[in-house]
Amino acid sequence: MQFEENIRVALRGLIEHKFRSFLTMLGIIFGVASVIAMLSIGEGAKRQAIAKYQELGVTNIIVRDKNLSDAELEEVRAKFSQGLSLSDAEAIKEIVPGVEEVAPQSEKSTEVKFADKSSKSTLIGITPAFIKILNYETAKGDFIDEQHYDNGMKVCVLGAEIARTLFQNREPVGEMVKIDDQWLEVVGVMKSKALFTETVGELASRDLNNDVYIPLSTFHKRFEPENELASELKQLTVKIESSDKLMVAASLLEEIIKRHHYNNKDYSIVIPYELLKQEEKERRIYNILLGAIAAISLVVGGIGIMNIMLATVMERTREIGIRRAIGARKADIMSQFVTEAVAISITGGIIGVILGVMLSLGITLFTDVTTFIRLYSVFIAFGFSVIVGISFGYLPAKSAANLKPIESIRYE
Amino acid sequence: MLIEIKNLQKNYLMGKIEVTALTEIDLQIRKNEYVAIMGPSGSGKSTLMNILGCLDTPTLGQYLFNNVDVSSLTDDELSAMRNREIGFIFQTFNLLPKMSSLHNVELPLMYGGVDKHERKDRAERALQRVGLAERMHHKPSELSGGQRQRVAVARALVTNPGILLADEPTGALDSKTGDEIMALFDELHNEGNTIIVITHEKEIAEYAHRTIFLKDGMIFSDAPNS
Structure with missing residues (x-):
């Protein structure tokens, strides 16, 4: 059959x-x-x-200033560490091989006001390198550019969510918002980003869509630090050319930072690629x-x-x-x-x-x-x-x- | 000679005791004979039918079917033998209940490797032959007892077997329907078929032209019907 x-x-x-x-x-x-x-x-x-x-960048190394109590801060300063600073950024860029770009950033919790509305936000001072490293994109207008940075201009770029809260259907680009006692011109609005819902390594989760970006130069010139002893920078994002150079670069980078900070552990290093593996x-x-x-x-x-x-x-x-x-x-x-x-x-x-x-x-x-x-x-x-x-x-x-x-x- | 049995013996194991069901059987059946095998229960007629139908093989002796020694055949060869040469008709019809009459009749041809179209064609003709052309697509449960037995006869006929082997073919039918089936057997015999009927009823045996009477596993008498 x-x-x-x-x-x-x-x-x-x-x-x-x-x-x-x-x-x-x-x-x-x-x-x-x-x-x-x-x-x-x-x-x-x-x-x-x-x-x-990938959002954090798989070829990135993130160096972050630790959140320390006042007493701890006093202690590390007494031991000569000045905290995370632009000189760290310079050293990394010069010494570590395979570094493509270093993006320093400062942060401050604050409130942003427009007309009768206001919203809690994280104010972030950045250099134009920031957008290159993190593949962020603007939905409207432009990001902070060299000219803004070099001249310490009073401009800002709003996260998608905060733009919606403050402006609803109005066009934000060209408007002035008030942060602390400063008036800043909105030059761009970011695209909405997937929410960070979990803590990665030492990176606490927060809603990136509520961030406001301004030139780092403006940040340092116009805004009071949260604390007199606060470090100059909150974070350094270091982009390495390729992932095979990542581990070598990371260990060297760590060595440099350690020395710069006189062996004070007032920073943490996050390597997204390693965490992913x-x-x-x-x-x-x-x-x-x-x-x-x-x-x-x-x-x-x-x-x-x-x-x-x-x-x-x-x-x-x-x-x-x-x-x-x-x-x-x-x-x-x-x-x-x-x-x-x-x-x-x-x-x-x-x-x-x-x-x-x-x-x-x-x-x-x-x-x-x-x-x-x-x-x-x-x-x-x-x-x-x-x-x-x-x-x-x-x-x-x-x-x-x-x-x-x-x-x-x-x-x- | 179609069937030639020489000094056949069949033993069974009943638990640990060996029982002789048939012994010293000598039997010859020619083509186109119509034979009845009779005997009381326990006389060995079912065992003889199983051997004649290639469902079982003898312990001793020889069974030649068309000059082929059946006792030397493998299981597959016995299956092929049953498929081509034996047309079984059972007391309880033994149709597959969920299949239509046509499918039931096609079944032996399917196992014989006949292709689909020829199969359907031949099955339809076999059903026509037994007068059930109208009931082709009915399932057994939708047919009367007599009709079911006709389907079984059609299934037995469809491969043009060497013998039609009927085991108490009227046992489950009322006498009128039984007579109709026996009349059909007469016709089939007249058309050239060789028929062996196993029965314990004298009236049924009388339809045949020769009666073999079994008793205690031996042939008691073998004579043409008067």
């Missing part, structure tokens, strides 16, 4: 027993669906992490665990198939006897049952894939867990279900084929 006939016989068998077939499939359906959902959760987490670190490693174990749990559910599904098929062999003894009496060979019976098992697992696999995809979409839609379905995970889940079908269908098929025709035809 040809292969095609086998499939026809097996499929007819399944259709004749719809409900039973469906019950048999359930295990496979949930197994496949959970494999896909689990893998998509793992993949989603990975992509989210990559996006997060570390997180990837941790996540891999987690993903393997998730996958293993899902795979177990597939195997349990397979055992379900075997269980029900073994039971149906008993129930169908008579049918097998009849088929044998009219000329079916053992191999015909065998392949009929194996094909049935495979058809069950393939159909279950297809339903499982659909369910798994819906589950992943549902998770993304209704929870804050991001999922992403890679095509290979669909193939893995589906392929695995077929293997399960064949291997767990084999035993029942063999017992069916080995029934003696004389006994089975008289079986009541």
Whole structure:
């Protein structure tokens, strides 16, 4: 009997027993669906992490001034450290090999006012290098340029959210806002940025869309520091030419800063690339665990198939006897049952894939867990279900084929 | 000679005791004979039918079907033999309940490797032959007992087998329907088929032209019907 006939016989068998077939499939359906959902959760987490670190710049090294109490500040100043400063920036640029750009920045919590509205904000003093390093973009107007910086001009660029709060539908570019006792002209508005929802290393999360950028020169000339002893800078973002030079650059950079600060640990260094690698490693174990749990559910599904098929062999003894009496060979019976098992697992696999995809979409839609379905995970889940079908269908098929025709035809 | 049985013996293991179901059987059946095998229950007629139908092989002795020694055949060859040479008709019809009459009749041809179109064609003709052309697409549960047995006869006929082997073919039918089936057997015999009917009813055996009577696993008598 040809292969095609086998499939026809097996499929007819399944259709004749719809409900039973469906019950048999359930295990496979949930197994496949959970494999896909689990893998998509793992993949989603990975992509989210990559996006997060890309925002920080995967070839960047971030040096940040530590938040210290007044007493601690007094102590480090007494030990000659002046905190993070422009001279650190200069030293890094000169000594560390492979440095493409260094962007210094100062920060200050403040309030921005326009007309009768005001909003809490972080005022950030930057150089024009900032936008080059971080791939930020303006939605309207321009970013702080060389001219603004060199002349210490009273201009600012607003984050997307703060622009919306203060101006609503009005055009912000060209307007004057008041920060502390200074009036600044808005020259641009940033594009909205994905929110930073977790703390990365020493970088505390905050809403970047509420930041206001001004030239660093203006910042130092026009605004009072939060504290007399405060460091000149809050952060240095160092861009390295390529990721393979990153680790060498990082260790040298650390050495320089350490010396400049007379061994005072009043700074912290964050290397997004290293954190990304570390997180990837941790996540891999987690993903393997998730996958293993899902795979177990597939195997349990397979055992379900075997269980029900073994039971149906008993129930169908008579049918097998009849088929044998009219000329079916053992191999015909065998392949009929194996094909049935495979058809069950393939159909279950297809339903499982659909369910798994819906589950992943549902998770993304209704929870804050991001999922992403890679095509290979669909193939893995589906392929695995077929293997399960064949291997767990084999035993029942063999017992069916080995029934003696004389006994089975008289079986009541 | 179509069937030639020489000094056949069949033993069974019942638990640990070996039981002899058939012994010293010598039997010859020619083409186009119509034979009844009779005997009380336990006489060995079912065992003989299983051996004649290639469902089982003898312990000792020889069974030649068309000069082929059946006892030397492998399981697959026995399957092929049943498929091509034996047309079974059972007391309880033994149709597959979820399939239409047509599919049931097509089944032996499918296992025989006949292609789809020829299969359907031949199955339709077989059903026409037993007078069920109108019921082709009905399932067994939608048919009467007599009609079911006709489907079974059509299934037995469809491969043009060497023998039609009927085991109590009227046992599950009322006498009127039983007579109709036996009349159909007469017609099939007249068309050249070889028929062996196993029965314990004398009236049924009388339709045949020769009766073999079994008793205690041996042939008690073998004579043409008067």
